[in-house]
Amino acid sequence: MEISAAVKKAIRYDVVQNILRHYECPDTCGAHCCSKGQIHLFEDELKLLTVLDPVKSGVINKDISPGLYLMNAPCSFLNETGRCEVYSKRPIVCGLYPFKVNTSGNSIGLQPCPVGFLIIRDFASWVMDSILKTGLSEQEKLRISEEWQRNIDSYASELTEFHFKTVLKEMQIPFDELEMLSMFLASTNSQKMSSVPATAK
Ligand code: SF4
Numbered sequence: 001m002e003i004s005a006a007v008k009k010a011i012r013y014d015v016v017q018n019i020l021r022h023y024e025c026p027d028t029c030g031a032h033c034c035s036k037g038q039i040h041l042f043e044d045e046l047k048l049l050t051v052l053d054p055v056k057s058g059v060i061n062k063d064i065s066p067g068l069y070l071m072n073a074p075c076s077f078l079n080e081t082g083r084c085e086v087y088s089k090r091p092i093v094c095g096l097y098p099f100k101v102n103t104s105g106n107s108i109g110l111q112p113c114p115v116g117f118l119i120i121r122d123f124a125s126w127v128m129d130s131i132l133k134t135g136l137s138e139q140e141k142l143r144i145s146e147e148w149q150r151n152i153d154s155y156a157s158e159l160t161e162f163h164f165k166t167v168l169k170e171m172q173i174p175f176d177e178l179e180m181l182s183m184f185l186a187s188t189n190s191q192k193m194s195s196v197p198a199t200a201k
Pocket residue numbers: 024025026029030031032033034097098113114115116
């Protein structure tokens with residue numbers, strides 16, 4: 001199995017795709033992740049891009065560790081209209097964002113970019129919804145709910161001048177909760193959630 005296929009399986013790539021299909025990136029973001037992000041890719045992904053466009057993939061030139069490469073930013077496959085020219089063949093890191101792989105082996109990171117924040121907000125909604133259905137005391141439910149509200153506020157504050165930040169405070173979501181979030185979103189049968197807080201400039 002190719003390394004990228006093995007990684008996809010390990011990080012629940014399909015579950016992430018099921019989550020991301022509920023969201024839409026706002027035009028105002030200007031494909032920030034493709035123009036400023038750290039875009040790592042595996043050797044088999046680089047080979048595929050090289051077949052698609054040897055010239056554009058030629059600028060991917062940093063061998064940062066054996067078998068791992070880093071695209072120069074902005075990505076050479078981002079066209080003038082802000083679209084990816086290799087969308088169906090894009091590297092894993094692109095298909096995951098705003099989720100990010102970490103090394104824990106049992107969770108995935110989530111960056112609070114405009115879409116990432118919406119996912120965090122919906123994740124908090126699912127957590128609070130689940131808590132309400134438990135037998136916890138009203139006082140405990142209130143405490144947990146207030147704690148989550150503080151969490152949301154803190155991630156929302158990351159959206160202020162988000163384009164100028166090099167590091168965003170990242171949320172970690174355990175894989176089993178990721179699956180639950182995917183089911184929660186599917187059950188709400190939501191349309192694309194594109195309403196992004198006004199602070200995301
Ligand atoms: S909203 Fe997030 S995922 Fe979408 S283009 Fe902007 S930075 Fe990338």
